[in-house]
Amino acid sequence: MVLATMLKEKTTYSISELAQEFDVTTRTIRHYEDMQLLLPARQGQKRIYSLADRTKLKLIVRGKRIGLSLQESGELLNMYEPGQSNVDQLERTLEYIGTSRQKLSQQLRDISTMLDDLDEAEAGCKVELKALHDIADQHSH
Amino acid sequence: MVLATMLKEKTTYSISELAQEFDVTTRTIRHYEDMQLLLPARQGQKRIYSLADRTKLKLIVRGKRIGLSLQESGELLNMYEPGQSNVDQLERTLEYIGTSRQKLSQQLRDISTMLDDLDEAEAGCKVELKALHDIADQHSH
DNA sequence: AATATAACTTACGTTAACGTAAACTGCAAT
DNA sequence: ATTGCAGTTTACGTTAACGTAAGTTATATT
The missing domain is CATH 1.20.5 (Single alpha-helices involved in coiled-coils or other helix-helix interfaces)
Known part of the structure; x- marks a missing residue:
């Protein structure tokens, strides 16, 4: 079972998992949602992030590193839709x-x-x- | 006389000249001074910018384009001193x-x-x- | 002398991108 | 049963980087 989790590609993430991976706070991720950059699924009231969501977050974080505003990152995200x-x-x-x-x-x-x-x-x-x-x-x- | 001003390298600038050249407002330039990134000479109460000042401003503007904060640009400027x-x-x-x-x-x-x-x-x-x-x-x- | 222009100072206002705190919910382990 | 996480919402606070306005001064021009 451990092997399974090690080998199988993970397809959903909790907010804190993503926060860890991209070195941001959960507050930041929720903020991106407020700004309409993310729209994760819900399980009850919990946010469930898909691989696509993760990719978007990665792009946002990358954008931040080169000085993009959230708006600009948002427009880039739209392009890829x-x-x-x-x-x-x-x-x-x-x-x-x-x-x-x-x-x-x-x-x-x-x-x-x-x-x-x-x-x-x-x-x-x-x-x-x-x-x-x-x-x-x-x-x- | 026009020739002289055309051929001779300009060595001092007014605040509005620099503002035009780098496409920022004079307020912005004064702000950089407030933040200690520039310290132009004075002629009475007027600011007189040297070539070195211009170079610093150029670096700051360039820094902004790649997402540097004014603090970071300031630290870079210090390095070059x-x-x-x-x-x-x-x-x-x-x-x-x-x-x-x-x-x-x-x-x-x-x-x-x-x-x-x-x-x-x-x-x-x-x-x-x-x-x-x-x-x-x-x-x- | 009056007016325009460019500069100046002071100070309050604004926007983006979160931080921080408080109070609530649901599940898991002791 | 309660303690403790991990998550949630709501809402006010904070910082950086200027914008904007109001009133002042100096210089040049008509």
Whole structure:
């Protein structure tokens, strides 16, 4: 039986399980529900999260890491929903995908230059450190 | 004289010039000063921004784009300041550089997967669009 | 001299994203 | 039976990052 739970893919989760996995509080997860980003099933009054719910939460958390607002994450989530019935909707979605890609590309550039800056700063630090050590060596001699 | 102002590198800026260039309000710039991220010179009561100030502001704005808080941007700015006198300080700075790099690397990964997701979503949209168009063609015939 | 423009200070207001506390429910183990 | 979790709802509190308004000052222009 332990083997079964170890091998079988888990398909539902409690709120605290997800909270643990994604390192957020249960309050936070409920907040995302208040904001309409999640809509878990219920077993009585308990929330039951599906694999799809978990995936959504993962996307939200990832979004947070790169500075997306809950609104923006919500719009991204909507994009991934299948219910795109008409042409108009699909074209608006395509447009949104385009602008999203541009924003993300800008972020990529920003991060790259920041990483470069960090490299420079690190080099500078090491130079200064070495200078200080050299002086110390000289005095100890 | 116009030529001079066109060719010579500008070295000081008014608050509204910077606001325009970086697409923020003057209120925002003053707020960054309240938060100790900037400390421009004064000419009477007017703020005069140096090239260094401009560079700092650029870094702050860039930081915002990737979701940094003003505090975090402030800490980054401190790193780039020269006044690293003692060994202890330098080592702490090096450590901070390390963790910063890790955070940025994580963001790089997050953005990459998001871009991949967008590619998938776009492909899906296009497929659906084509299907809708095919149906339309069939009926018009 | 009067007016416009750009800057300034002070201070209260607003929004997002939760934190925190209080009081309730249902089930499980002692 | 009660104690103790894990979960729930409701609601007020908090922090960051500015927005917005009101009144003041300095400089330049008509």
